[in-house]
Amino acid sequence: MELNVGLNLDLTGKHIVLGVSGGVAAYKAATLLRRLTGAGATVQVVMTAAATRFVTPVTFQALSGKPVFVDMWDDRIADNMAHIELSRGADAILVAPATADFLAKTAQGQADDLLSTLVLARDCPLLVAPAMNRQMWENPATCRNVALLRRDGVICLGPDAGMQACGEEGCGRMLEPEALLESVINFFAPKHLAGKKLLLTAGPTFEAIDPVRGITNLSSGRMGYAVARAARQAGAEVTLISGPVALPVPQDVTRVSVQSALEMYAEVMRRVKETDIFIAVAAVADYRAECVSPQKLKKAAGGLPEIRFVENPDILAKVAALPNAPFCVGFAAESENLETYAQQKRERKKIPLMVGNLIQEAFGGADNRVILFDDAGSHPLPAAGKSQIARQLIEHIAHLMEKK
Ligand code: CTP
Numbered sequence: 551m552e553l554n555v556g557l558n559l560d561l562t563g564k565h566i567v568l569g570v571s572g573g574v575a576a577y578k579a580a581t582l583l584r585r586l587t588g589a590g591a592t593v594q595v596v597m598t599a600a601a602t603r604f605v606t607p608v609t610f611q612a613l614s615g616k617p618v619f620v621d622m623w624d625d626r627i628a629d630n631m632a633h634i635e636l637s638r639g640a641d642a643i644l645v646a647p648a649t650a651d652f653l654a655k656t657a658q659g660q661a662d663d664l665l666s667t668l669v670l671a672r673d674c675p676l677l678v679a680p681a682m683n684r685q686m687w688e689n690p691a692t693c694r695n696v697a698l699l700r701r702d703g704v705i706c707l708g709p710d711a712g713m714q715a716c717g718e719e720g721c722g723r724m725l726e727p728e729a730l731l732e733s734v735i736n737f738f739a740p741k742h743l744a745g746k747k748l749l750l751t752a753g754p755t756f757e758a759i760d761p762v763r764g765i766t767n768l769s770s771g772r773m774g775y776a777v778a779r780a781a782r783q784a785g786a787e788v789t790l791i792s793g794p795v796a797l798p799v800p801q802d803v804t805r806v807s808v809q810s811a812l813e814m815y816a817e818v819m820r821r822v823k824e825t826d827i828f829i830a831v832a833a834v835a836d837y838r839a840e841c842v843s844p845q846k847l848k849k850a851a852g853g854l855p856e857i858r859f860v861e862n863p864d865i866l867a868k869v870a871a872l873p874n875a876p877f878c879v880g881f882a883a884e885s886e887n888l889e890t891y892a893q894q895k896r897e898r899k900k901i902p903l904m905v906g907n908l909i910q911e912a913f914g915g916a917d918n919r920v921i922l923f924d925d926a927g928s929h930p931l932p933a934a935g936k937s938q939i940a941r942q943l944i945e946h947i948a949h950l951m952e953k954k
Contacts, residue, residue: 570597598665757810773831
């Protein structure tokens with residue numbers, strides 16, 4: 551059975567008005583525009599006059615493929631109702647950067663240029679990405695304005711802390727375009743797992759032999775991180791127990807870093823009681839050295855070193871065997887007989903859902919091919935990138951949990 555997952559994939563079909571107000575961070579709005587269109591959104595850019603002093607409308611026009619509007623009295627809109635026309639049909643207005651002045655005006659409902667008038671006349675959600683000097687951000691007037699905006703339902707993304715254009719350090723930097731894109735995707739994603747607590751393992755484990763050597767595997771952790779991100783986007787509270795990988799933590803996900811299978815097991819068990827869903831994506835080493843040498847092993851004079859191995863706990867099977875176990879999901883990467891092995895593993899570990907893939911298909915191409923195995927049989931997902939596969943998986947989990 552081919553699953554027909556009616557997914558809202560990233561920002562395809564979304565129409566966003568990107569408002570750019572006059573701050574140094576306006577240059578980052580050009581990258582943000584590229585990220586938004588790259589994720590499938592159509593974007594209409596509206597700038598304040600001050601913003602055009604930092605970046606010209608031509609840049610945004612070239613990147614969005616649409617005329618850019620600045621002036622209330624622009625006669626390119628036939629009935630001169632640009633402030634109404636431009637936001638009708640929009641799924642959201644995102645103002646990035648949002649200056650202190652823009653926030654103040656919006657909090658007060660002032661409308662003295664195209665962007666502020668359009669924001670006042672909107673019938674869609676408003677997201678703002680503040681960007682200003684740290685003292686402007688901390689000023690009681692700005693704090694009051696931001697509190698008012700939040701009370702009015704405006705979504706405030708950031709700001710970030712760090713080095714500022716003025717050379718000072720503190721809170722007030724605009725979030726980076728990639729983080730803003732993730733926030734916008736999070737905002738639109740259907741909240742299939744709202745209110746659920748989700749625990750997840752990802753990456754490889756590293757089993758030490760001596761202080762400098764160990765056994766590990768080639769898991770990049772990317773699939774696990776994509777699942778964590780998709781679960782968060784679906785509204786779950788996500789804790790990610792991660793083996794050693796070089797990946798950024800997905801937004802609003804709690805990451806606990808571990809090295810070995812035993813550490814991973816302990817961190818999972820510490821949290822599993824409060825968990826609704828447990829997804830084991832980690833490539834856990836099956837064995838570890840019985841004794842870790844406190845000193846670096848020296849090449850034995852004549853003869854090979856002898857390392858005794860003992861088995862690691864099967865974290866997934868242990869969680870599934872708990873009384874009141876959470877809804878458990880496993881991953882099976884096989885090199886042959888995918889269906890048989892994945893189903894056998896699902897039954898052996900006593901879990902409702904196993905995600906299977908053939909190892910040779912996971913390498914090389916950007917797209918992944920996975921099959922979901924559950925009580926109803928096998929469900930191949932269309933070949934897709936890891937984030938899309940992750941979203942489809944989350945939707946399938948939500949669907950199975952609904953049926954329970
Ligand atoms: N798993 C786990 N703890 C382990 C081994 C595996 O939690 N010690 C989980 C993995 O995260 C994955 C699933 O079990 O979700 C299947 O992992 P896999 O390595 O394919 O299964 P094994 O039981 O180790 O079987 P084999 O290595 O024989 O294929």
